Amino acid sequence: MKTSSPAAGREAEPVLDIEDLTVTIGTRRGQARAVAGVDWSVRAGQTLALVGESGSGKSMTVLAATGLAPRAARVTGRVRLLGEELTTLSEPRRRRLRGRHVGFVFQDPMTSLNPVLTVGRQVSEACEEHLGMTRRQARDRAVELLDLVGIPSPGRRVAEYPHQFSGGMRQRVVIAMALACEPALLIADEPTTALDVTTQAQIVELVADLRRRLGTAVVWITHDLGVVAGVADTVAVMYGGRIVERGDVDAVFAAPAHPYTRGLLAARPDPERAGGDLPAIQGAPPSPLELPPGCAFWPRCPVRGDARCEHELPPLVEVTRGHEVRTFYPGGEDA
Amino acid sequence: MTTETAPDAAAGELLAELDDLRVWFPAGGGARVRAVDGVSLAIRRGETLGLVGESGSGKSTAGLALLRLVDPTSGRVRVGGRDVTRWSRRRLRGLRRRVAMVFQDPQASLDPRRTIGASVAEPLVVHRLVDSAHARRRRVAELLELVGLRVDLAGRHPHELSGGQRQRVGIARALAGEPDLIVLDEPIASLDLSVQAQIMNLLRGLQRDLGLTYLFIAHDLAAVEHMSDRVAVMYLGRIVETGTPAQLYRQPAHPYTAALLSAVPVADPKVERRRRRIILRGDVPSPIDPPGGCRFRTRCPQARPDCAEVDPALTEITAGQRAACPYAGEAVRAMLAGPEAPFPDGPAPRTTGR
Numbered sequence: 262m263k264t265s266s267p268a269a270g271r272e273a274e275p276v277l278d279i280e281d282l283t284v285t286i287g288t289r290r291g292q293a294r295a296v297a298g299v300d301w302s303v304r305a306g307q308t309l310a311l312v313g314e315s316g317s318g319k320s321m322t323v324l325a326a327t328g329l330a331p332r333a334a335r336v337t338g339r340v341r342l343l344g345e346e347l348t349t350l351s352e353p354r355r356r357r358l359r360g361r362h363v364g365f366v367f368q369d370p371m372t373s374l375n376p377v378l379t380v381g382r383q384v385s386e387a388c389e390e391h392l393g394m395t396r397r398q399a400r401d402r403a404v405e406l407l408d409l410v411g412i413p414s415p416g417r418r419v420a421e422y423p424h425q426f427s428g429g430m431r432q433r434v435v436i437a438m439a440l441a442c443e444p445a446l447l448i449a450d451e452p453t454t455a456l457d458v459t460t461q462a463q464i465v466e467l468v469a470d471l472r473r474r475l476g477t478a479v480v481w482i483t484h485d486l487g488v489v490a491g492v493a494d495t496v497a498v499m500y501g502g503r504i505v506e507r508g509d510v511d512a513v514f515a516a517p518a519h520p521y522t523r524g525l526l527a528a529r530p531d532p533e534r535a536g537g538d539l540p541a542i543q544g545a546p547p548s549p550l551e552l553p554p555g556c557a558f559w560p561r562c563p564v565r566g567d568a569r570c571e572h573e574l575p576p577l578v579e580v581t582r583g584h585e586v587r588t589f590y591p592g593g594e595d596a
Numbered sequence: 597m598t599t600e601t602a603p604d605a606a607a608g609e610l611l612a613e614l615d616d617l618r619v620w621f622p623a624g625g626g627a628r629v630r631a632v633d634g635v636s637l638a639i640r641r642g643e644t645l646g647l648v649g650e651s652g653s654g655k656s657t658a659g660l661a662l663l664r665l666v667d668p669t670s671g672r673v674r675v676g677g678r679d680v681t682r683w684s685r686r687r688l689r690g691l692r693r694r695v696a697m698v699f700q701d702p703q704a705s706l707d708p709r710r711t712i713g714a715s716v717a718e719p720l721v722v723h724r725l726v727d728s729a730h731a732r733r734r735r736v737a738e739l740l741e742l743v744g745l746r747v748d749l750a751g752r753h754p755h756e757l758s759g760g761q762r763q764r765v766g767i768a769r770a771l772a773g774e775p776d777l778i779v780l781d782e783p784i785a786s787l788d789l790s791v792q793a794q795i796m797n798l799l800r801g802l803q804r805d806l807g808l809t810y811l812f813i814a815h816d817l818a819a820v821e822h823m824s825d826r827v828a829v830m831y832l833g834r835i836v837e838t839g840t841p842a843q844l845y846r847q848p849a850h851p852y853t854a855a856l857l858s859a860v861p862v863a864d865p866k867v868e869r870r871r872r873r874i875i876l877r878g879d880v881p882s883p884i885d886p887p888g889g890c891r892f893r894t895r896c897p898q899a900r901p902d903c904a905e906v907d908p909a910l911t912e913i914t915a916g917q918r919a920a921c922p923y924a925g926e927a928v929r930a931m932l933a934g935p936e937a938p939f940p941d942g943p944a945p946r947t948t949g950r
Contacts, residue, residue, distance in 0.1 A: 314788040427879040457650035459876045462859035466875060484789055487861030491868040510865045528793035529863060530822030532845060541793035545758040
């Protein structure tokens with residue numbers, strides 16, 4: 262397999278760059294502010310992990326950025342894919358660009374697979390459409406891709422149907438489809454959440470290996486802090502539609518500065534701290550329909566600063582170089 | 597087969613027991629899915645027994661068998677010293693008061709058209725535990741309070757509650773019949789991370805206050821370690837290892853336990869980069885036609901020729917720890933000392949930070 266990705270040679274430039282992205286969705290119960298003023302970028306060969314709980318806006322950010330938001334969504338902001346502004350493009354042009362340069366892997370592989378087509382047909386389709394291959398070439402390429410993602414006897418299995426594969430093997434097929442056009446960007450939305458832990462370990466290794474070999478930029482969306490620690494170079498923690506903390510993965514895990522990030526890390530059972538109650542965060546994540554005016558975490562925050570937290574949105578400020586946090590109290594109670 | 601998790605005589609009263617249990621389901625064409633295939637478990641009063649395993653291991657089916665919600669193909673189910681294996685439907689109603697269950701998805705286990713109060717009251721009515729509408733309301737209020745819910749939620753419907761609140765309702769329902777044993781089947785798996793800790797704290801508090809006994813079934817190894825007094829690991833319808841959390845997590849004896857633990861990601865990038873992962877190849881074989889000999893041998897990095905010959909029984913490794921592997925300990929040491937993990941260096945060096 263060739264290793265030239267479209268991004269090679271322009272490493273200084275982000276593969277995907279998002280600026281002030283806001284997504285509002287009209288519902289019967291009012292306007293839901295799913296994403297508000299989100300900025301981030303990801304470079305070739307780098308993995309950005311987007312972490313958050315349900316309703317945090319982590320998936321919607323990526324769907325809206327790539328033009329896949331539901332029709333009821335109003336999307337504003339700027340999104341550049343390989344330097345090209347996506348938001349002002351016509352839909353057919355945007356589709357083409359996305360199909361050629363972005364691969365998607367979702368939680369449930371069956372949402373990406375057609376049960377009545379062979380896996381080979383599904384993997385080769387993109388090669389025909391976007392790379393102008395003949396059917397014959399595309400089939401050979403499909404075998405090559407199935408081999409790349411670790412499916413045994415790919416020459417035989419290329420003619421099989423999705424139901425003949427296990428959950429983990431199906432997710433490998435979806436990864437092969439996503440990689441068919443050697444995309445500059447791979448978007449993985451909870452790709453291991455439905456898998457067993459030993460299968461998850463296989464998929465994590467596979468994506469890490471492919472990223473290294475192909476120089477793909479990866480956006481990995483997950484709620485699992487362990488997975489983040491294993492896959493990410495940089496991490497952005499989302500809460501109530503906004504980024505509340507981001508930075509180099511080592512910096513954020515070594516010194517989490519937002520009370521929410523600290524709370525999430527502390528609430529995990531830790532064998533070194535056996536017995537007794539876990540330091541749980543009280544309450545539940547807010548609905549995008551009922552976001553408080555100030556800091557969205559304020560109603561659950563153990564620091565519980567002052568009236569400012571309740572009414573004013575804290576800005577994203579730098580705590581150390583490249584490590585930013587959105588709170589008035591980055592050091593905790595004593596700050 | 598001997599009782600695989602035989603309790604010490606001194607270690608408390610035996611509350612429930614599966615004895616060489618088999619639960620096979622018809623799979624069409626005369627084939628049978630051997631969901632549980634020779635499992636013995638003993639649960640002592642007041643303890644939490646953690647049951648871990650991946651999908652298809654049979655852990656949920658084993659839990660259902662304790663309530664006789666599945667019919668055993670062979671073997672015995674004993675609860676409170678009585679053999680309930682062949683009890684009639686009428687007698688099982690009494691069993692299901694003493695043994696309750698909490699399911700993974702509180703959304704699916706609650707009737708969306710019923711109020712929370714009506715859902716919690718249902719077991720009270722079924723088991724004839726209240727004799728008036730007034731007593732029923734009072735008991736429902738008590739149960740809601742017990743699980744940390746405001747009493748005025750009784751008039752709401754499930755869709756008006758958060759996932760964590762719905763799971764609290766599921767727990768209140770399980771408590772309604774004043775059970776001795778609660779089978780908790782993945783009770784935190786579909787909850788948000790920040791809510792999982794709340795529910796684990798609630799379950800431990802209830803156990804302390806009410807003297808409950810739990811079978812805690814989960815795939816989340818960290819949660820099982822936190823919740824359990826003893827742990828049993830299942831693979832393909834069998835228990836492959838049992839012991840205390842400290843024994844299993846610090847010194848796993850069975851190669852599968854070691855691989856399972858090594859696959860769990862740790863929320864620390866430095867640990868993740870250094871760690872040696874045992875990556876199992878391939879998939880779990882079909883429970884319709886499990887491998888002969890040791891069932892794990894097709895994926896075991898330390899499998900030897902004679903593993904195909906002998907179906908290993910659980911044998912004692914250290915006091916209280918048993919494993920079904922003749923090379924227990926030795927095989928795990930070899931795995932951990934084996935060739936480097938494929939990518940020991942973790943994520944590639946970053947190009948630039950933002």
